[in-house]
Amino acid sequence: MPYSTHSTARMAVRRLGVALHDFAMWFVATVAMTGARYDFALKRVQWEAALGYALAAAVLMLFLGYATGLYRGHFKWGSFTEAFRLGAAALFITIAVGIAFIFLVDDFPAGLAASVPPLALLLMVAARWLIRALSDTSSGIESDDAVPALI
Numbered sequence: 001m002p003y004s005t006h007s008t009a010r011m012a013v014r015r016l017g018v019a020l021h022d023f024a025m026w027f028v029a030t031v032a033m034t035g036a037r038y039d040f041a042l043k044r045v046q047w048e049a050a051l052g053y054a055l056a057a058a059v060l061m062l063f064l065g066y067a068t069g070l071y072r073g074h075f076k077w078g079s080f081t082e083a084f085r086l087g088a089a090a091l092f093i094t095i096a097v098g099i100a101f102i103f104l105v106d107d108f109p110a111g112l113a114a115s116v117p118p119l120a121l122l123l124m125v126a127a128r129w130l131i132r133a134l135s136d137t138s139s140g141i142e143s144d145d146a147v148p149a150l151i
Contacts (some may be wrong), residue, residue, distance in 0.1 A: 011073065014131075015071050015072070015073060016071075018070075018071065018127070018128070018131070019062060019065060019066075019071045021124070021127050022058070022061050022062070022065060022070075022124050023058040023059075023061065023062060024058075025120045025123040025124050025127075026054045026055075026057045026058040026061060026116070026120050027051070027054045027055075027058065028120075028123060029054075029116045029117075029119035029120035029123060030050055030051065030053065030054035030112060030116050030120075032119060033111075033112055033115040033116050033119055034047075034050055034109070034112065036115075037109075037111050037112070037115060038109060038111075042109060043107070045107045046107045046108070046109055048107075049101065049105045049106075049107050049108040049109070050108070050109060050112055052101075052105070053097060053101050053105075053108060053112060053113070053116070054116070056097050056100075056101070057093050057097045057116070057117070057120070060092075060093050060096070060097060061089060061090075061093060064089040064092065064093070065086075065089060068085045068088075068089060069085070070082065070085055070086060070089070076132070077128055077131045077132040077135060078125075078128040078129040078130075078131060078132030078133070079132075082128060083125050083128070086121065086124055086125060086128070087121060087125075090117050090120065090121040090124075091117075093117060094113070094114075094117040097113075098113035098114070098117070099113075101113060
C-alpha cells in the first residue's frame with residue numbers, strides 16, 4: 001500500500017529537521033569545544049575563523065548527507081548503517097575542512113579541527129538514536145481498549 005501524502009509530507013519534515021539538526025550541531029560543537037579548550041578566550045579573528053570552520057563543515061555535511069542518502073530516507077533511524085555513513089561523512093569533513101582551515105586560514109585555532117568533529121558526530125548520532133527510541137516505543141495501538149496480541 002503506498003504511503004499517503006500526509007505521511008510522506010510528515011516524513012519529509014522529519015528528515016528536514018534531522019538535516020537542520022546536523023547543521024546546527026557543527027556550531028554547537030564548535031562553541032562547546034572553544035569553551036572547553038580555550039575558555040572562550042579567542043580573539044575576534046579567531047572566532048570568525050572558528051565559525052567559518054563550523055559553517056564550512058555544516059554545509060558540507062548537508063551535501064554529503066543528501067548524497068549518501070542520510071536525508072533521503074535510505075536508512076532506518078539510528079541504524080548501524082546510518083551511523084556508519086554519518087561517521088564516514090564526519091571523517092571526510094574532518095580531513096577535508098580541517099586540513100583546508102589549518103593550512104589556509106591564518107588565525108584558525110588548530111585544536112578545533114581535531115576536537116569539534118567527534119563532538120558533532122556524537123550529537124548527530126545521539127539525536128538519531130533518540131528518534132529511534134521514541135519511534136520504537138509507540139506500539140501502534142490506536143484504540144484505548146485495544147490489547148496487544150502475540151500471533
